[in-house]
Amino acid sequence: MTKSSPDYQANQSLYARLFEPQVIGKMPVGTQILVYSALVIWTLFVLFPIYWVLITSFKDIADVNGGPYFLPWIDFTPSLHAWKELFVVDYEDTLTAYMNSIIIALASTLLCSMIGSMAAYALARIEYKPKFGTIALFVVSMILASIAVGSYGIDWKIAVAVALAIFALMARGLSRRFTRSVGNGDILFWMISQRILPPVVVVVPIYMMFQQLHLLDTHIALILTYTVVNLPIVVWLMYDFFVSIPKDLEESAQLDGATRFTTFWEIVLPMARPGLAATTLLVMILAWNEYLLALFISTSNAQTMPILVAAMNAGERGILWWSMSVVIIVMIIPVVAMAIVLQRFISKGVLLGAVKG
Amino acid sequence: MTPQNSGAPVTRPEPDAPAGLAAPTSHRARLSEWIDRRAGTFFIMPAVVMILIFSIFPLVASLVMSVSRIRLRAGGYKVSFVGTKNFEKQLFGSEQFHFLGTFREISLLGWVVMVLAALVLVWWLYRYVRSQFWWLGFIGRLITANLAFAIVALAATTLLSGNNFGTLGTTLFYVFVGCSIQFIIGLGLALLCSQQIRGRNFFRVVFFIPLMVTPIGIGYAFRMLADTTKGPFSIVWQWVGLGDFAWSTSAWAARSFIIIGDSWQWIPFIFVILLAACENIPRDFVEAAEVDGASQRQIFLEITWPQILPVAVTVMLIRMIEAFKIVDLPNIMTSGGPGIATESMSLHSLFAWRSLDLGQSAAISYLLLFVTVVVCVSFFNIIVLQRVRQT
Amino acid sequence: MSNTKTVSTAKGLVIKDLNKSYGSVHVVKDLNLDVLPGEFLVLLGPSGCGKTTALRMVAGLEEVQSGSITLGDTDVTTMPPKYRDVAMVFQSYALYPHKTVAENIGFPLKMRGIGVTEREQAVREAAQQVHLETLLERYPRQLSGGQRQRVALARAIIRRPAVFLMDEPLSNLDAQLRGFMRAELKHMQHALGVTTLYVTHDQIEAMTLAHRVAIINDGALQQLGTPREVYNDPANLFVAGFMGSPPMNFIQGEIENSRFQGAGIDLAVTGVADNGKTTLGFRPEDAEVVDAGQGLFDAIVYAAEMTGEQTLVTIELDETYFVIKMPKDFETDIGSQVGVRFAAEHGYLFNTGSGTRLRNCAVVMV
Ligand SMILES: Nc1ncnc2c1ncn2[C@@H]1O[C@H](COP(=O)(O)OP(=O)(O)O)[C@@H](O)[C@H]1O
């Protein structure tokens, strides 16, 4: 069989097909051009708004109002006036908002990750069997308490305390009689489903609650609110992680004398680090950027950065685009920094398990 | 063959030998032991208590508010029970135009679509009853079917009949149209980035950025971009003869504008997760298919799509849940205008709160919650559980 | 005894009427074991017979449904694991991947609140015992299988527990390493003198390591005795068939009128006149292939395999196959008619239905 024989050539192409699959990504040139132009167009679409905000923050008022200018030093002279105004002249408001945002985002993320991971871990490992009857008892006692407060004007603290006491007593006495119970899956679903609640459903009562407690416009109010709002995400993502960690390790630790909490802290959490990093980042972004709840709960002292952004829409002076752009830019920077720091821990496809369903 | 040490006296010459833990004696040890025994409770209680206080209680309180009339009084509120009046006002009363839309006259097309939808849904229910029957499943499907019909009827009586729709329609528009666009583009980008192309990491990092920008910032940034006189595209606007075009006068332009902003932020989310799903497909599958001579299209349909489908469904569920809550973008970009054209239900509720109409505000948010739950649960049941049952 | 101070902490372990079910599956049935202080007792049984479950109940990781577990003088049946004074080596080793070898080994002491310097000292000693002193700063992922195994051992030793529990600790190693680690384990247990309960499905491991072997099948104890006892004097059909490699050969038949009769076989027996269905067993190494007509029965050579140290002859008797170990220079032709012979005391008779051994019954030599 010579190289030119038709047999050889037919075999050659067959061999080529069987044993030398096309190198993936070795697409025809036309396809390549299409793919890259699609990616580049999307890159421009993603980056252009940010670029525009960035240059607006360096524009003079006249340059903003006087029609589009695109390139610094070429069609307009960059100026630091907006930056100066925010960080030199009016630095107190800016820094307060910045500090508020940092404190609130960090604290709520920390609290949320902690509480959420603990609950997720417990649901992944410990069997819960709350009885239907006990839950019903709790609901009934709470309804009674609200009726007492609503219709008879009893102080809510007393009503709640009494209702809880009655519930505790009754539950202790009656719990053995109840038979039907809910399982871990139900609790998990209950927790995760809280994410469906639109903030507008709960924000007014939360507002009133903090008003009653004189906690409106404080850090703690926003921290607690953000913690609860983001809790379902943490529980959901971390549950999946904990389930995938081999039980052996925890049992071994238990035998070696560790308590549940030590096991969680020393063994489980460090092993769940990739998931924890991703979850933390997500929760942090959500807390950092949140606007609606902050609008309700904070007015001046606990004002966060998104509120400051909105504050640049300042009544009679119109929108201060330049200052607003500065605020938006300084809001993006820490999140990107955070993402870069945490990126090390986040392995590819970390969040995939939970989403797989 | 007896063990060498049988019967050896059990004494311990080295008292500090670290043998087993002694039963706890000190107060601290006993406390930690007590806590450890109740670890289950301590682990889950913080989350449960937080959810009860900040989620369940407000939910119930909101329900109470939605059936009340609340007036601010000096130093407090006056609450009076009004039954379903708040809801009636939204659904049938003076606010109907705002929530549902106006129903002046219904076009022939509207009637046809409604009848068709009714027939399809009845047939769907009939098929379920014939193939299997479980009363809870039937009730669930009945609710789904009713809501689906309501949505179609709403579209038929407003959109297809030339009438304006209200905040419910607008929200559904954001959810269904917005999410579909985001899914298609997100999937497309994920597929492109899962190929072995140069600069993959650069693209994936860049594409992720919008997710990190505050929605309110996005709102204002897009307002700047869309400005027809001072924005970067003003030249384009003038060139196509829309130099004096105002967003605030065209309902559909304004709605699309908001969907663009929303997509800019959320496509990254869908992209990132679908990309992970694509990369998670074992290389051998694709390579085996390539060796077998499958075309790119076949590879996608036979391998990639089935593999990423579960992830795609869940991602869309999450995205839909979040999309129902949309409020920042319409609030910032258009303030709900022109008129009520871009007002979402969340924003509607927010505006009601601003005018101190707490009862209405709560009623609207409850309606939103209801629609969200029914749509999401239907989606979950029909799509996710269907697949579970099949496999 | 090289290390008497630790020997003295060894405690006996008494397991009484232990039961466990998962749903309707009865996994451990009325298990009774009395492990002497310092003894190396092996739980041996096929996969899925409930060994791990029994071991985990001793550790306290699994709730006991009925029965009791006593360690030394204390009843530990309901005691939480950490107070039981037992250390366990898991099949997967359960090393903490984010801790170094030293931290892994020192973890039990850390949990006991022992100071850093003292802990380091103890870690070094324990590491020395398993020859790991040079690897203390590595992470588990940087170790080979055998090294990981040793870390798990060191983590168990460092506590000087009253009882070691080991769940198939060698099953993840390759054959050569397993042989070596087996010797190490045996040596270490001997040196430390710690009561050890060891679970395996590998009978060689059981034979070589154990002071006594407890053979379990379907959750129930079949026989408890020294390796020699269970090998030479199996209590029932299961034990006889499980121990030995290749396993015991069985011939199905019936005892009638003091004769064992099966397909192609007819032998006189003593002790029992009539027993209905009976199984006759003999070990490959106790029998020999002789010329046709010279043995207890005749059969046909099916195959002969030279393994180096010996020749395994497979013979066929009416569609039943037996293996017989012959010296390495034994030669025979496939298909030839041969006889099989073994000494009277090497023929075991069992009740086929219940599996119990017919102890006072034996084959009579011709
Ligand atoms: N948590 C469990 N739930 C249900 N069945 C179990 C559980 N653990 C073990 N089993 C069953 O109990 C039997 C004994 O298991 P195990 O003790 O692990 O066997 P062994 O270690 O002897 O191989 C097996 O059939 C196994 O399927």
Ligand SMILES: [Mg+2]
């Ligand atoms: Mg096992």
